[in-house]
Amino acid sequence: MTEKDIKLLWGRAANLCSICRVELSQTQSPASGAFVIGEQAHIVGEKQDAPRGKSPLSAEERDGYHNRILLCPNHHTEIDKNQVEWPVERLHIRKSEHELWVRETLTSVADAKMKAQQLAVSSIIDYTVKACQLERWKTWASQMLTPDPALEREIPENCFKLRQRIAASIWPKEFDELMRATTCLGWLLQAACQKFLEHAQLEQTHFVSQRFYKSKGYCSDYDLRVQMYEDWLLECSRLIKRATCAANWFADVVRRDINPLFFTESGKFLVEEGPCERFRYYAIMPEFTTEEKARLPGTMTDPYA
Ligand SMILES: [Zn+2]
Ligand SMILES: [Zn+2]
Incomplete structure (x- = not known):
């Protein structure tokens, strides 16, 4: 992922799991106060044989912001195990619901500027x-x-x-x-x-x-x-x-x-x-x-x- 896409994904999700809203960090650093490592899960899988991987999307499209959802490790495991319950469409909906919730409830003007x-x-x-x-x-x-x-x-x-x-x-x-x-x-x-x-x-x-x-x-x-x-x-x-x-x-x-x-x-x-x-x-x-x-x-x- 590009630095820009990483910033978009983490910023729009406010560093929270898109499903359970637990606070996530990029590294295991006590300074950040959050101890759960966030995962930039693929919506359409990274490869054809990955979970939800069957798709005509190119490798580059699979890699970018639009095909990623920020999750905690538990929910990443859950969506990969239950592909019937968590199809691609549902992950997209969950992601935009979460991002909208962040925008409407968490974002101050100073935050948005930063x-x-x-x-x-x-x-x-x-x-x-x-x-x-x-x-x-x-x-x-x-x-x-x-x-x-x-x-x-x-x-x-x-x-x-x-x-x-x-x-x-x-x-x-x-x-x-x-x-x-x-x-x-x-x-x-x-x-x-x-x-x-x-x-x-x-x-x-x-x-x-x-x-x-x-x-x-x-x-x-x-x-x-x-x-x-x-x-x-x-x-x-x-x-x-x-x-x-x-x-x-x-x-x-x-x-x-x-x-x-x-x-x-x-x-x-x-x-x-x-x-x-x-x-x-x-x-x-x-x-x-x-x-x-x-x-x-x-x-x-x-x-x-
Ligand atoms: Zn979670
Ligand atoms: Zn996965």
Whole structure:
């Protein structure tokens, strides 16, 4: 599910089971006060052979908000066991009755405003996850740290669009740190792409680095050109590592402010550097310090300003 759909489902159900209205939480956290873990049950089953699964709906349609109902574990078990009593139609009715009840009895104006803000922010998060390929971060970013770096073809274009999207977004002041982390991620990624494209050429699926010091054959400034090449490689890899810091910061803030389960399965973002001696790769997990986070992105220069 996208972050936006998760927010919709939990927000509209007011974190309550749609059948028994017991309070639910997303994680087992004593801070939330609720100890029952909520389940984002499928209305039409996830697959053809799942409960209520026979349907022409696509995998994507089955995954989204419109096909989910928030339930406690007991009621999730019950609806899956008693499919005759709980057909698809009845679950849809139960879901909209519950959502209507929430709207009419629980929602204050302040609540509604907060929910709308969270929803707007969630859709920027979804966009960011896609544009910088967060799910495949280690794979694509590590390719930039090899002796012959390469960059997936779509990434520069997507980062450019991401920067525009971030700049055009209106951020509620409650989400100041999220705005700073997202902005920082967008800038650093774009700076890395721009730096890399100075000496890279598109070869089918990737932009590939060019050993540009070779291009003129031997000449008197050969050593200087080699030095320039090495400086360029170093700067590209520095920017990718800084962008990885920003990705980790971004995910930490999303977990704190929006969704405690955001990328918890895969954990922190890593990159691998190498091969070094004996073909070894080294995994690194770069993070900003607290002091850096406090002043970012203020001191950074916007590559597109
Ligand atoms: Zn229940
Ligand atoms: Zn189920």
